[in-house]
Amino acid sequence: MRKFVAGSLKNALTRSSQRNRALSSSQSRFFFSSAPLLDSSASTSMADSSSSPSPSPSSVTLQTINPKVLKCEYAVRGEIVTIAQRLQQELLENPGSHPFDEILYCNIGNPQSLGQQPITFFREVLALCDHPAILDKSETQGLFSADAIERAWQILDQIPGRATGAYSHSQGIKGLRDTIAAGIEARDGYPADPNDIFLTDGASPAVHMMMQLLIRSEKDGILCPIPQYPLYSASIALHGGTLLAVNQAELANFLKHLIAWNCQRPTWLRLEVGSWSSVPYYLDEASGWGLEISELKKQLEGAKSKGITVRALVVINPGNPTGQVLAEDNQRDIVEFCKQEGLVLLADEVYQENVYVPDKKFHSFKKISRSMGYGEEDIALVSFQSVSKGYYGECGKRGGYMEVTGFSADIREQIYKVASVNLCSNISGQILASLVMSPPKVGDESYESYRAERDGILSSLARRARTLEDALNNLEGVTCNKAEGAMYLFPRINLPQKAIEAAKAEKTAPDAFYCRRLLNATGIVVVPGSGFGQVPGTWHFRCTILPQEDKIPAVVSRLTDFHKGFMDEFRD
Incomplete structure (x- = not known):
């Protein structure tokens, strides 16, 4: 993770102000993105390198590669994980070298790596x-x-x-798409067309395909949730996008915290003057990470006032990293909002099988929109599904699909063209996607064993979620919303001022400081909330519920002991 300091931040703002003095206030814009600010010495160095021969024997340097790649970051496999991998190697080479005997990877939704058995x-x-x-x-x-x-x-x-x-x-094997379409119809109660199905290597390539299609320039916007799975910020960065500040007051507040930390930037953040492509909307932590239509309208109007054309709305349901399951009424409001505003609804539904509370059920956005009487001509909807999550957890098989509805024939041809560039998705993943959407049925020889495996995994995940949720809420200064679905908890940690000052001294964000200390003391790997975005001045971390049930007591014990010691060490 690259570092930037308050001095270079101030210098950059001063230089940006001087360069843009001629712009009106409506033209001057600040953004969040993922590339680092350059201080004056770095700028001079870059200028010098452009006017004199480089000593490097290669013409490929950080200054000459695609800047969009530099902007792109993915927190769940970031710095903390790199440290964890080093510690794991040290444990292998020198057992007993650390105060723990194994690394517990609670950073990523990779079920089988933590012992879950395949179906x-x-x-x-x-x-x-x-x-x-x-x-x-x-x-x-x-x-x-x-x-x-x-x-x-x-x-x-x-x-x-x-x-x-x-x-x-390139769209996938026709017979498998037929099976998937039949599975969607059985789930939703509304027809599905196999020609609307594009099979992909997991859901991530499908997201990239839609970003390629929708983002024409940095003048196009995508409404994305904050906190959000960094696939979206990374994909938008790769395709020319940046993350913008919600408004000037929030920007000023955020800058105040940055200058106070003198720290490493959050992985999703950059400050620059220019145009933006991702329009973040905040989920409401106080209401269980609810999605408020008023917040969407505020961000949409703010983007429009800056000349941004908002193309689509991303909704992750069940939520990642936040674990909430949207209520049906809320989904109806979202569909109506997209219809009225002419936005493409990008529905990330890869956790549709992961619902753990009896008062919530998963409903696809396609089902909701059709139940409202809206058809192909009313709303453009792209639904993403993956074999990596659910009760199957087949991350390494790289299977998934998107169902694309509400697009004209000529646009569908362009989507097919983009899919054709990659030739096709892998066949094993295609087969598995069809199996996920058409598992054994009552009367089949495998049905009873299949049901026992499925129900056993889901009920165990629900128990693990409750155990970890209760443990986190019992920690001093920690609050954690209920894990209604998905595979994660996203607790808020209220850190002592001394801990924040210690993070400042190490030039890192306070939540990253906490997560690094947790890893070094316990071997538990979690992801700082700054990797997903969060309200400025708040701190979180994401923890999966995936360690096997017999490992959960050790996770709770290690985390509890560490947190008590941490709070005592930095108590104000």
Whole structure:
């Protein structure tokens, strides 16, 4: 993580003010983004390097690569994780070298890396499809369930030449898209068209495809939640976007904190004068991370007043990193807002199976919009799904899809063209996406074992969520909203002033300081809230609920002991 200091921040603001003195107040804009500010010495160095030969034998330097890559950061695999990997190697080479015997990765939603077992039926079908020669062997009947064998034959018959190692149609294998469309229809109660389905290597490439389609320049805006999964800020940065300040008052307040810290910037942040492409809206922590339509309207009007064309609204439901599940009425308001404003609704629904509270249920935005009487001609909607989350947790298989509705035929051709650049998604991921949307049914040989595996995983996740939530709320100065869904908790930590001053001395954000100390003392890896965005002056961290149930007591014990010691050390 690069560092910038208060002096260089002030200098940059002064230089920006001088360069833009001729601009009217309506033209001068401040933004949040992800590249570092340059102090005067760095600027001089860059100027010198452009006028004199570089000593480097290569023409590829940090100054000559695509600046959008420099802007892009991804907090969940950032500095804290790099430290954790070093500590893990040290434990392997020198056991007992640290006050813990293992690293507990609570930083990322990667279930199987933490011991979750795959769903047997899914893996049986994948194995049979990958090696179809064994389908005709007599011993296969004793090793695999009859319905897995039957499903494998059905899938292979849909693949040209039964070749899972060959390229497929760029949108995905037609028969698998048929299966997924049928699964969507069964879930929602409304028809789905397989031609609307684009199979991708997880949901992330689908998000990138839509950003490529929608962002024409930094004058186009995407409404994104704060806190938000950094895929969106990273994708917007790669495609030319930046994150803007909500308003001048909030900017001034945020700058005050930056200057006070003299610290490393949050990973999603840059200050510059220019144009913006991502329009953040704040989720309301006090109401359980609710999405307020009034906040959306405020940010939309603010962007319009600066000449920004807002193209789309991103909604993550269930929420990441915040774990909330939207109420149906709230979803209806969101659909109505997008319809009235002509915005594309980008619905991240990859945690649709992860709902842990009895009073909330997942409803897709497509189901909501159709139940309101809105069809293809009324609202443009893109729904993302992935095999990486849910109860299946197949992150490494890289399977997912987007369902694209409400777009004209000529736009769909352009989406297909973008998909074609990547040739196709991997076949195993495509197969798995079809299985996720069409699991065993009552009467199938595998149904009872499938149901036991699914329900066991989801009920265990719910118990883990409650245990960690209760433990966090029992810590001094920590408050944590209920984990209604997804795989994460996002507690707020009220840090003593001495801890904030200590972070300032180390030139780092206070929540990153806390997370680093937690890692070095306990081996627990969490992600600072500044990696997701947060209200200025508040501090959080994201913690997954994924460590196996027998590991949770150790997580709670280590975290509790560390936090007590930390608060005692820095008590005001």
